[in-house]
Amino acid sequence: MIKAEQKPFEEILEYLAPYNKILLSGCGACVTVCHAGGEKEGALLASALRMARQKTGKPLEILESTPARQCEPEFAQELSDTIGRVQAVLSVSCGVGVQTLARHFPATQIFPGVNTLFMGETVEHGVWEERCQACGDCILEKTAGICPIARCAKQLLNGPCGGSANGKCEIKRETDCAWQLIYDRSKSLGQLHRLTEIIPAKQWGVQSRDSGPRRIVREDLKV
Amino acid sequence: MSTFEPKIVAFCCEQSGLPAAEMAKTLKLKIPDNLELVPVPCSGRIETLYLLKALESGADGVVVFACYEENCRYLQGNVRLKGRVGYAKQIMAKIGLEQERLEIFHVATNSGVKFSEFLMQKADQLRLLGPNLGKIA
Amino acid sequence: MKSGSNLEKVFVNGHFAVTAELGPPKNNDVSVIQRKVDFLRGYVDAVNITDNQTAIVRMSSIATSAFVIQMGMEPVMQMVTRDRNRIAMQSDLFGATALGIKNIVCLTGDHHTFGNQVNAKNVHDLDSVQLINLVKTMRDEKTLMGGEEKFEGDIKLFIGGAANPFADPFEFRALRTAKKAAAGVDFIQTQCIYDMERFKEWMKMIRDLGVHEKVHIMAGITPLKSAGMARYMAKNVAGITIPDAIIDRMAKAAKGSEEGIKICVEQIQEVREIEGVHGVHIMAIEWEQMISKITEMAGLLPRPKVE
Ligand code: SF4
Ligand code: SF4
Numbered sequence: 001m002i003k004a005e006q007k008p009f010e011e012i013l014e015y016l017a018p019y020n021k022i023l024l025s026g027c028g029a030c031v032t033v034c035h036a037g038g039e040k041e042g043a044l045l046a047s048a049l050r051m052a053r054q055k056t057g058k059p060l061e062i063l064e065s066t067p068a069r070q071c072e073p074e075f076a077q078e079l080s081d082t083i084g085r086v087q088a089v090l091s092v093s094c095g096v097g098v099q100t101l102a103r104h105f106p107a108t109q110i111f112p113g114v115n116t117l118f119m120g121e122t123v124e125h126g127v128w129e130e131r132c133q134a135c136g137d138c139i140l141e142k143t144a145g146i147c148p149i150a151r152c153a154k155q156l157l158n159g160p161c162g163g164s165a166n167g168k169c170e171i172k173r174e175t176d177c178a179w180q181l182i183y184d185r186s187k188s189l190g191q192l193h194r195l196t197e198i199i200p201a202k203q204w205g206v207q208s209r210d211s212g213p214r215r216i217v218r219e220d221l222k223v
Numbered sequence: 224m225s226t227f228e229p230k231i232v233a234f235c236c237e238q239s240g241l242p243a244a245e246m247a248k249t250l251k252l253k254i255p256d257n258l259e260l261v262p263v264p265c266s267g268r269i270e271t272l273y274l275l276k277a278l279e280s281g282a283d284g285v286v287v288f289a290c291y292e293e294n295c296r297y298l299q300g301n302v303r304l305k306g307r308v309g310y311a312k313q314i315m316a317k318i319g320l321e322q323e324r325l326e327i328f329h330v331a332t333n334s335g336v337k338f339s340e341f342l343m344q345k346a347d348q349l350r351l352l353g354p355n356l357g358k359i360a
Numbered sequence: 361m362k363s364g365s366n367l368e369k370v371f372v373n374g375h376f377a378v379t380a381e382l383g384p385p386k387n388n389d390v391s392v393i394q395r396k397v398d399f400l401r402g403y404v405d406a407v408n409i410t411d412n413q414t415a416i417v418r419m420s421s422i423a424t425s426a427f428v429i430q431m432g433m434e435p436v437m438q439m440v441t442r443d444r445n446r447i448a449m450q451s452d453l454f455g456a457t458a459l460g461i462k463n464i465v466c467l468t469g470d471h472h473t474f475g476n477q478v479n480a481k482n483v484h485d486l487d488s489v490q491l492i493n494l495v496k497t498m499r500d501e502k503t504l505m506g507g508e509e510k511f512e513g514d515i516k517l518f519i520g521g522a523a524n525p526f527a528d529p530f531e532f533r534a535l536r537t538a539k540k541a542a543a544g545v546d547f548i549q550t551q552c553i554y555d556m557e558r559f560k561e562w563m564k565m566i567r568d569l570g571v572h573e574k575v576h577i578m579a580g581i582t583p584l585k586s587a588g589m590a591r592y593m594a595k596n597v598a599g600i601t602i603p604d605a606i607i608d609r610m611a612k613a614a615k616g617s618e619e620g621i622k623i624c625v626e627q628i629q630e631v632r633e634i635e636g637v638h639g640v641h642i643m644a645i646e647w648e649q650m651i652s653k654i655t656e657m658a659g660l661l662p663r664p665k666v667e
Contacts, residue, residue, distance in 0.1 A: 048275065048314045050357075050359060051279055051320065051359070052317070052319065052357065054357050055320075059359070153471055158488075159489070160532060162527045162551055163527060165527060170471070170599065177528070179529075195532070196535055198490075200493075201486050
């Protein structure tokens with residue numbers, strides 16, 4: 001799922017400064033799971049913002065709402081009444097949700113309340129790690145199910161760099177070296193021979209974001 | 224301002240804080256005038272949001288009376304509480320609220336005296352700090 | 361001959377090759393290059409020109425290599441995949457060969473966060489194995505990457521790569537070098553060797569894979585200046601191991617720098633005896649003036665004149 005982190009409080013206060021009534025919109029999906037922008041985190045942020053503004057003598061009225069998935073038009077639409085009653089929206093959904101609101105409410109300023117960081121996995125309670133970069137042409141079958149594009153700091157496709165030591169990456173010593181993981185798992189799968197095959201250069205320019213924003217069209221689903 | 228009597232919200236765990244409060248009452252020990260007791264079945268039930276909401280809706284100080292750390296009836300409740308209080312304090316720092324406005328105090332069922340003494344001290348401390356400027360009264 | 365470079369000829373004629381390293385200036389001062397070239401000319405067969413090593417901005421390796429040629433020495437141009445995509449690299453390969461550069465070492469490069477441009481967007485369009493393959497394709501097929509159409513002219517390059525026998529996972533290290541061999545590398549320069557036992561073990565794996573018959577292995581050697589430097593490297597540089605015996609020897613020596621040179625000379629003599637090692641790559645970082653002494657003491661002089 002998408003992982004995000006709340007923006008610095010000061011930054012949020014700064015762009016809300018001109019307003020005295022806003023909607024704080026959370027999202028019931030990814031950002032709820034990573035405790036960045038679900039109902040709970042949204043309520044906490046709203047409470048903190050109210051108090052901070054109260055202290056400066058410029059009270060801020062905040063309405064709160066948390067659609068199930070802010071990135072789906074029908075849920076975003078649910079907000080239209082509330083949005084009609086406020087001057088601006090602070091959205092603590094991921095960057096996708098912010099844009100869904102922006103698309104549906106052309107006359108309303110929508111501010112991002114979180115920094116959207118990555119697509120990742122929960123490795124333990126309160127710890128999330130990046131796992132996929134949406135390269136558009138998955139090669140996990142070649143790398144024992146571990147992604148070197150998302151998890152190797154140099155995106156190496158043909159084995160570990162010279163800095164891999166004791167299982168850790170030289171760039172961040174608390175991070176596992178992706179190629180050590182690939183090696184270990186290939187070994188336990190009895191597939192070390194696969195690692196001797198050269199993985200050719202990726203076609204970034206065709207499949208990845210490098211070819212511009214991507215789009216999926218399923219004719220059978222269109223109405 | 225000389226008559227400022229801080230409002231204290233005290234969350235009391237039913238396994239320790241609440242009996243201590245009752246004992247203080249029975250013994251007619253001194254407690255601050257402007258005190259609101261909120262009983263909770265376990266301090267682990269207190270969400271970060273409750274702590275913040277208490278401050279937002281009028282408290283000058285928030286206290287949680289919880290069991291000693293190894294004594295939680297639900298094993299991990301007061302450990303969770305610690306994490307949440309820590310998180311609430313981080314948020315308070317961002318708002319610019321003094322850290323003294325939120326505190327955990329560990330008690331046992333028979334800590335009536337400690338209960339009273341702690342609250343009286345807390346009230347003095349809050350009187351010096353002055354009102355919580357973030358509250359929306 | 362693939363490139364006709366001096367380095368290639370030295371190997372082809374069966375000599376034990378010697379290369380050194382030259383770091384370009386952190387500005388556009390050509391006299392720095394001149395000074396370093398003057399220390400090295402005549403003592404080595406070719407000199408590696410680093411490409412913004414440790415991700416610190418320096419004069420480009422291509423421009424520095426061109427100056428080195430003007431100064432009468434043969435460069436080995438390093439090219440890292442960190443900063444350039446395949447368009448820029450192929451364009452630079454045309455330019456470099458037109459400037460008379462005949463050797464290249466293809467590397468991934470140190471991560472940009474180690475350097476002085478931590479906010480850069482790193483590229484990593486290709487990795488070093490893929491770059492090796494790209495250069496080979498340009499040289500042998502005369503086509504660009506993924507292209508059908510042949511271009512005019514020759515890309516005469518002797519293609520090098522790097523290997524680090526001291527990084528992990530150890531068992532993968534020789535396999536990775538074999539991959540570079542399969543991708544088309546002609547020679548390999550290793551990370552500096554202090555742990556001789558591990559290097560010998562790695563060389564055995566290289567021989568078992570038959571890589572030494574396809575590729576000239578050059579053992580990397582870095583003279584230690586002091587016990588302090590040895591300790592620092594052992595502790596802070598990922599992928600370098602320095603046995604305690606060497607650190608002790610440095611610490612006990614009356615003059616660390618002299619001991620460092622002595623150790624370095626012994627190491628050169630030792631690697632020379634290993635089957636499959638065809639040369640040494642001496643990386644005397646900001647200590648280029650010692651190359652003449654080291655090569656002399658190690659019996660590597662005079663350097664062969666090859667045609
Ligand atoms: S290979 Fe591409 S699609 Fe597959 S996990 Fe990695 S980045 Fe994601
Ligand atoms: S240490 Fe491993 S994960 Fe880190 S850059 Fe090198 S190969 Fe990639």
